[in-house]
Amino acid sequence: MLKTYKNWLINKGYATVVNNRPSTVYDYLRGLKFVCNAEHLSVEELANSISEICPQYQKGGIHEVRGRYISRSVRSSLKQFNKFVLESQAA
Secondary structure (H helix, E strand, C coil), X not given: CHHHHHHHHHHCCCCCEECCEECHHHHHHHHXXXXXXXXXXCHHHHHHHXXXXXXXXXXXXXXXXXXXXXXXXXXXXXXXXXXXXXHHHHC
């Protein structure tokens, strides 16, 4: 599922390399893995719970501080992963 999410991000125009360094796509993947570890979930389990977990990492949520990790990539990655899951379910 991570590979499909990575490809989805690339297709949406997110950068993979900036100044010869891994960029947004890889930061978002790291952010997603961070949440999986923090919540003790697999990526598939996170996908099933994303609508409940995503708001917890946003401003005002119980895990707001964790959402700011990796230059706020955790928060942004969860938002994009939520969109990815919704689009996947609609297809």
